Amino acid sequence: MPILEAVWLALSSIRAQKLKSFFSLVGVLIGVTFLIAVVSIVQGMNVYMTEKFAGALIGINTFQLRSRPNITMGNVTEEMWRQWQRNPRITIEDAAYVQERMKTPVRTARSGFDRVNVAWNGKSADQLNLSTVDASYFEIKNYEIAEGRAFSQQEVNAGAAVTVLGHDVAAKLFDGRDPLGETVSIGGLPHRVIGVVASQGNLFGISMDKFLVTPITSPARRLVNRPHVIDDLQVQTEDVATMRTAIEEVNTLMRVRRGLRPGEPNNFHIETAEGALSEWNKISAILFLALPGLVAISLVVGGIVIMNIMLMAVSERTREIGVRKALGAKRRDIMAQFVVESATLSVTGAILGIGAGILLAFAVRAFTPLPAAIAPWSIGVGVGLGILVGMVAGVYPARQASRLDPIAALRQE
Numbered sequence: 001m002p003i004l005e006a007v008w009l010a011l012s013s014i015r016a017q018k019l020k021s022f023f024s025l026v027g028v029l030i031g032v033t034f035l036i037a038v039v040s041i042v043q044g045m046n047v048y049m050t051e052k053f054a055g056a057l058i059g060i061n062t063f064q065l066r067s068r069p070n071i072t073m074g075n076v077t078e079e080m081w082r083q084w085q086r087n088p089r090i091t092i093e094d095a096a097y098v099q100e101r102m103k104t105p106v107r108t109a110r111s112g113f114d115r116v117n118v119a120w121n122g123k124s125a126d127q128l129n130l131s132t133v134d135a136s137y138f139e140i141k142n143y144e145i146a147e148g149r150a151f152s153q154q155e156v157n158a159g160a161a162v163t164v165l166g167h168d169v170a171a172k173l174f175d176g177r178d179p180l181g182e183t184v185s186i187g188g189l190p191h192r193v194i195g196v197v198a199s200q201g202n203l204f205g206i207s208m209d210k211f212l213v214t215p216i217t218s219p220a221r222r223l224v225n226r227p228h229v230i231d232d233l234q235v236q237t238e239d240v241a242t243m244r245t246a247i248e249e250v251n252t253l254m255r256v257r258r259g260l261r262p263g264e265p266n267n268f269h270i271e272t273a274e275g276a277l278s279e280w281n282k283i284s285a286i287l288f289l290a291l292p293g294l295v296a297i298s299l300v301v302g303g304i305v306i307m308n309i310m311l312m313a314v315s316e317r318t319r320e321i322g323v324r325k326a327l328g329a330k331r332r333d334i335m336a337q338f339v340v341e342s343a344t345l346s347v348t349g350a351i352l353g354i355g356a357g358i359l360l361a362f363a364v365r366a367f368t369p370l371p372a373a374i375a376p377w378s379i380g381v382g383v384g385l386g387i388l389v390g391m392v393a394g395v396y397p398a399r400q401a402s403r404l405d406p407i408a409a410l411r412q413e
Contacts, residue, residue, distance in 0.1 A: 024309040025349030027302020028389055032350045032382040035295045036357025039378040041364055042284050044371035058273040059140050061243050065090060065098065065233040065250055066269045087267045088258075089225075095233045098253050104246040107236045109137040110216050112224040118212060119185045120173045128169060129211040130186065132221045137213065138164075140236045148180045148195030151215055159217035164195040168209035186212065189219045232271075247272070299385060302349065303393040310342050310397035331402040338401050342394025343387050350386025354379055 058064065068084035095110050111133040117126045131137070135153040143150070147170075151162050163186065170179050170193075179193045191214060200208035214220045216230070225231065235250065237243040247270055254268050361372040 021345065024306050024345055025302070025352065027298055027305050028346050028349030028386055029353040029356065031295045031298030031302060032353025032385065033356040033360065034298060035291065035382055036354055036378050037360040037364070038287065038291055039375050040357065040361035040372045041370060042287050043375045044365065044373035046284060047373050048371040058271065059234065059236060060142065061239060062140055062234060062236040063243060063247055063270055063272040065235065065254065066231065066271055068269050070232070070271055084269070087269070089229045090231070090233060090268065092228045092230060094254070094257060095230060097257050098233060098250055101253055102246070102249055104237065104242060104249055106246050107136050107140060109134040109140050109234045110230045111137060111234055112216065112221065112231045114224040116187045116220070116223055118169065118173065120182060123173050125169055125172050125210070130220060130224060131211060131213045132216045132218065132224050133213060134216055137234065140234050144198040145195050146198040148193070150195055156215040156217055160215055161189070161191045161219050162194045162215065163191040163220075164197060164213045165193060166197050166209040166211040167199040168207050169212055170196045186214070186220045187223045189223070191218065191220060299389050302346070303389045306342055306345055306390060306393040307396060309345070310338060310394055311400065313341070314338065314397050314401045334402040335398040338398035339391055339394040342397065343390030346390025346393065347383065347386040350382050354382045357382070
């Protein structure tokens with residue numbers, strides 16, 4: 001029997017016996033749905049964590065010289081925490097020492113961070129992220145200025161009381177009015193608004209636009225750190241390879257400056273996007289390792305159900321098999337017919353599962369903060385698994401059908 005004819009017969013059987021066919025497909029459908037949905041969510045999270053999370057919090061090709069980690073996603077012991085607390089803070093002098101001696105081409109920015117309240121004309125916005133930074137910070141963070149301008153390094157050197165607002169801060173305080181030139185109160189200290197940063201969007205449903213930026217020498221510095229202390233020195237390079245060289249250089253310079261002996265642990269921390277993502281990479285690796293086992297359980301159950309359905313089909317179509325054999329059909333023809341029918345059933349379930357998995361992934365992306373990105377290879381794997389499960393499940397029923405005696409089969413009522 002031609003393969004296309006066998007496929008057509010299988011599809012006709014599915015249409016004729018919808019309920020029985022649905023229950024025969026449900027195992028494969030669930031397995032493939034789970035495969036597509038989980039892979040899509042994990043794949044989306046990988047892209048999200050790499051581009052959005054690490055990019056927003058650290059920066060592209062960027063690392064930070066800090067006294068202790070800013071992002072901790074793993075298990076932090078009490079001893080580790082105490083060690084970080086004992087580390088001396090990064091100072092203006094530390095930053096200058098590193099900046100003056102680095103040979104790798106880099107872009108650097110000193111920065112400090114804290115939460116403050118901002119007010120204007122009777123309106124206030126509380127617990128905003130204040131960054132006191134050098135002018136190069138805007139380039140490192142790749143901030144696009146939607147209105148006005150960023151402050152210059154000359155304004156930093158002069159200690160100008162100016163500020164650039166995040167999109168949400170400008171919208172809340174000024175409610176559509178032009179904020180440029182207005183004076184806002186940052187923790188009671190007046191600063192003139194000179195720019196507004198374009199919207200940065202959300203991170204896990206949390207707005208990334210509730211911030212303001214001032215020069216590291218502005219009056220607002222008093223709200224962030226004590227004199228001569230900064231939270232980090234941000235260092236950006238042209239590419240990943242150069243960044244690794246720069247990290248080694250900064251590490252060596254700081255060890256020399258701190259007078260650390262060989263074998264003595266660092267009393268400072270260099271934070272990279274790679275470090276921030278290390279725990280997530282472990283989680284995603286575990287999910288991908290566990291995925292085959294979880295999918296296999298559904299597929300095995302689905303294969304067993306399909307095998308039982310095909311055995312019932314052999315019993316129901318015994319007379320048909322006898323007629324085909326009497327007309328000259330060989331054993332391989334009978335086997336091919338039932339294996340193809342079984343594979344068609346399974347592939348139909350896989351296709352429905354792919355559709356359900358894609359819909360589930362889109363639903364997760366639409367109604368939750370979690371992202372989802374369809375991985376094309378997972379669709380191919382889903383179809384392949386459908387074919388494989390169907391063929392394996394159909395072999396035994398097909399062999400039983402091919403071994404029927406044509407005379408005994410023709411006598412079957």
